[in-house]
Amino acid sequence: FAPWNDPAAVPLIRYENVSKRFGEFTAVDNLSLDIYEREFFALLGPSGCGKTTLMRMLAGFEDPTEGRITLGGQDLVGMPPYKRQTNMMFQSYALFPHMSVWDNIAFGLKQDRMEKGSIAARVEEMLKLVKLEKFAKRKPHQLSGGQRQRVALARSLAKRPKVLLLDEPLGALDKKLREETQFELMDIQMQLGMTFLIVTHDQEEAMTVADRIAVMDHGKLIQVAPPAVIYEQPNSRYVADFVGDVNILEAKVEAIAPGNVSLYTSVGGGAKLSIAQNVEAKPGDTAFVAIRPEKVRVDLDPPAWQEANCLRGEVWDIGYLGDLSIYHVELEGGTRIKAAKPNLTRMVERPITWEDKVWVSWTPDSGVVLTR
Numbered sequence: 007f008a009p010w011n012d013p014a015a016v017p018l019i020r021y022e023n024v025s026k027r028f029g030e031f032t033a034v035d036n037l038s039l040d041i042y043e044r045e046f047f048a049l050l051g052p053s054g055c056g057k058t059t060l061m062r063m064l065a066g067f068e069d070p071t072e073g074r075i076t077l078g079g080q081d082l083v084g085m086p087p088y089k090r091q092t093n094m095m096f097q098s099y100a101l102f103p104h105m106s107v108w109d110n111i112a113f114g115l116k117q118d119r120m121e122k123g124s125i126a127a128r129v130e131e132m133l134k135l136v137k138l139e140k141f142a143k144r145k146p147h148q149l150s151g152g153q154r155q156r157v158a159l160a161r162s163l164a165k166r167p168k169v170l171l172l173d174e175p176l177g178a179l180d181k182k183l184r185e186e187t188q189f190e191l192m193d194i195q196m197q198l199g200m201t202f203l204i205v206t207h208d209q210e211e212a213m214t215v216a217d218r219i220a221v222m223d224h225g226k227l228i229q230v231a232p233p234a235v236i237y238e239q240p241n242s243r244y245v246a247d248f249v250g251d252v253n254i255l256e257a258k259v260e261a262i263a264p265g266n267v268s269l270y271t272s273v274g275g276g277a278k279l280s281i282a283q284n285v286e287a288k289p290g291d292t293a294f295v296a297i298r299p300e301k302v303r304v305d306l307d308p309p310a311w312q313e314a315n316c317l318r319g320e321v322w323d324i325g326y327l328g329d330l331s332i333y334h335v336e337l338e339g340g341t342r343i344k345a346a347k348p349n350l351t352r353m354v355e356r357p358i359t360w361e362d363k364v365w366v367s368w369t370p371d372s373g374v375v376l377t378r
């Protein structure tokens with residue numbers, strides 16, 4: 007499933023040169039984005055980057071200052087929210103407390119004057135979808151947090167919108183329940199074959215649920231790509247840093263060859279770096295090498311088989327996380343680097359310990375050179 011790579015695919019949602027200003031302040035800055043049918047799309051970014059505003063313009067709670075938004079080819083700007091084929095799921099505290107689960111789900115359908123028999127059929131279908139058939143008569147306060155969340159979901163899906171909008175939908179749930187609910191959301195989205203657009207500042211949530219992620223900063227899209235591309239091939243220090251843990255080393259470009267960049271860094275005893283990548287840069291340019299902690303090796307002896315990407319340092323801390331241990335190594339010159347090592351066997355003694363002189367290293371295909 008990758009319609010975004012298919013030049014013939016027609017997007018369901020199109021933002022074209024959309025800007026939104028509140029007075030002097032630009033919340034969304036000349037942004038263009040296509041989202042496809044059946045896609046689970048995540049808007050990810052820190053607080054204030056404009057992701058909620060971007061979503062609210064699709065729902066019709068805000069109109070853009072400039073630009074065009076279309077859904078299935080139809081221009082949305084100026085159309086009131088209730089006429090749009092979008093629906094926003096609100097957090098569970100927006101349920102009607104005095105109404106049963108059944109009535110909460112039926113509410114929008116009754117407002118639309120749907121015929122009684124059809125309402126009953128649709129509510130039953132929704133109850134089944136969210137696995138709450140046995141809870142139809144209960145009131146929201148007689149349900150757990152996770153169950154209430156599922157009622158809210160059923161209610162927002164009952165009218166069969168073309169796009170479901172989810173604004174930090176799982177923020178109120180604890181970690182375990184949040185993870186379970188993420189998988190339920192994915193399952194329901196697949197079953198219905200609908201387009202879901204989620205706003206989150208939680209990178210793990212975005213990585214788990216989404217087909218594609220847009221990473222935003224100051225009203226602009228920095229990178230739009232599937233989770234694995236965002237993680238493995240971030241296009242900037244901003245994205246590398248926002249998604250997951252990363253080590254970033256400043257270096258100077260020495261030479262460029264097809265599929266390879268050689269660099270030189272002054273830290274770690276002064277070392278040659280080599281990264282398997284095509285980069286637009288020239289010798290002498292400053293660049294940044296980003297390496298994920300799980301791709302960094304720590305050894306007491308220099309790994310003899312490797313010519314580049316070996317730096318000297320000293321272990322100044324080891325963080326035990328159960329599944330992993332994080333080795334914090336201070337390189338000669340002061341830069342610190344993290345290496346994550348899975349704890350595969352029960353550790354009786356640590357082979358590498360505090361204040362050990364070590365070598366950190368990584369293979370040329372596990373780092374990324376970033377020029378911005």
Ligand code: ATP
Pocket residue numbers: 028031032033051052053054055056057058059060207
């Ligand atoms: P959060 O996760 O905190 O909601 P966000 O990325 O969703 O952040 P938005 O809610 O889209 O960010 O807001 C982007 C910026 O626009 C913020 O600086 C916010 O203060 C501003 N903003 C949003 N709505 C309004 C408004 N109605 N009037 C003035 N400024 C607004």
